[in-house]
Amino acid sequence: MTETSTPFTPDVVAQIARHMNEDHAGDCAMICRALGGVPDAASARMTGCDADGIEFAAVVDGREKAVRIPWSERLTERIQVRREVVRMSDEARHVLGLPARDGR
Template identity: 40%
Template sequence: MQSFPPEIVDAVLRHMNSDHTDDNLVIVRANGVPDAVQATMTALDAQGGTWRVVTADDHATDVRIPWTIPVAERADIRKAVVLLYRSACRTLGIEPRTE
């Protein structure tokens, strides 16, 4: 399992958890936790991302979601997350936000 340097992982997690909290929810709701009320990205590597999810009944769990494209470089992470988000919007029948 290929990992990224800690500074890259930390920067991506910080960005996702401060600027994309709603996107995190959309992603996890479409990927197995439809009653999620909170989702925090906690880890990532070349194979996928991990979110800590809290459900409406206050149950917490970790959800691992694989990327749908190869991820080898930092720029690939953004592409992979955007694809997860857009796919999640389609699955949930919601309009994706504009970038």
């Protein structure tokens, strides 16, 4: 991730990562398992994002593996991150055969 490739400042990325890791750790792992090519991920934490994708550190067999998953489109505003993470979470639930969240 480079500063020129993202509309998000380091502070904004840190805030998003803190929220994801504190409140949505299960979603991080689920997204990595279903969409990130690491079906054996025991856990995952968000490590960054930019205009083109989101990054995680997934734990597989006790070791961290970097995972990058592209957004469905290039993002230009912070509010779009939430929409994309929700979309990824819903898609991951579908791929893994899990029930949809209430209200969706």
